[in-house]
Amino acid sequence: MSYEVRLDIFQGPLDLLLYLIKKNEIDIYNIPVALITQQYLETLEWMKSLNLDLAGEYLVLASTLLLIKSRMLLPDETPEGGTGDEEAGEDPRQDLVRQLLEYQAFKEAAIHLDGRPWLERDVFKRGAYPDLPPVGVEEEELAEVGIVELVDAFRRIVSSLEREELMQINSEKLSVTDRINEILEKLREAGQISFLELLEGARDRRRIVYTFLAILELMKLRMIKAYQTGPFGPIRIFPAVEEEADGA
């Protein structure tokens, strides 16, 4: 098994070129192509030696630089011996400079975006639980829920947790049996419980998965039944056996 270290130091060849221009305190409108090309190629060598994944775009720009460098060496004259203002000849660096300036503008725009007050990073709206059913929804017709709907709901809940807790190392001792007993306990107390409530407070993935497995197991054993008010509606879980059969 080989490990490839990927360091995204530069966002691309233009980013590297801008970096070199800044480092050398060069006027972007008057780039000393020979110097920059040399440094650019040296950086590519260095990145290669670090085993960095060198995208083909870096090499394309290298050849562009070499082409500009060779053009700069040619005497500045137009073969047609043109007259007027066009006769001055185009600076071979012009296209590249335009591209660099354009890229730089977007790089600044990206930094500006990053600096804005992001929702859910810097600013927050009022917290609302997305799936909590309004009271009264229960009066709607309940349809029994199968595995597919359950898995779907499970997936939605897990994805709503995002990845923020992935790094947590969980030392809580837990087993599916424990969760089964906890769920049965809650059902005895409340008579019914929503899928979401069961997962409430479960911050780590393992607990969520165990809860889900426990529910599946209980459904298989026909000890609980799950109902839903409609597509994507909240799923509610009821004990499948009547109270009198409880001690059996």
Next chain:
Amino acid sequence: MEHDKALIEALLFAAETPVTLERLREVLDMPREAVQAAVLELMQEYQERRGGFTLEEVAGGIQFRTLPEYGTWIRKMKGRGPASLSPAALETLAVVAYRQPIVKADIDRVRGVDAGGTLKGLVEKKLVRIVGRKDVPGKPILYGTTRRFLEIFDLQDLSELPTLREFGELAE
């Protein structure tokens, strides 16, 4: 007037997404000017109150939002690290935001790299969406930003983005 203001405040408090003036007008069956006046007054009151949140204009609507300086503590309470996008993703997003509708080839050209991966990530995060197809051979997909983009980046609309620094007019 005071009653209307309180009523509108209640609606804004209970809403989950930014509420437009139009929607308030619909619900309340009040003239637009009255709604607007009440909303502006409310916004000012929350501003002057100097509390932990204000009423903000966002994505074409109005929404209660906490102040940025308290973000660290709210994240701590919610038990999550700061959300972020990679520099590459932010660059791609900036290009799409300013140049939309735009095809992938043009994003690649501006950034000087293949933007396919970052573009896909942004579409998955629902910050960028497909807005159509360009009427040229091959009918390439055109991308644009979403309403969620405005909501996340606290923008009223796209015109609120600062103008790009001037470029491209050299040697004229």
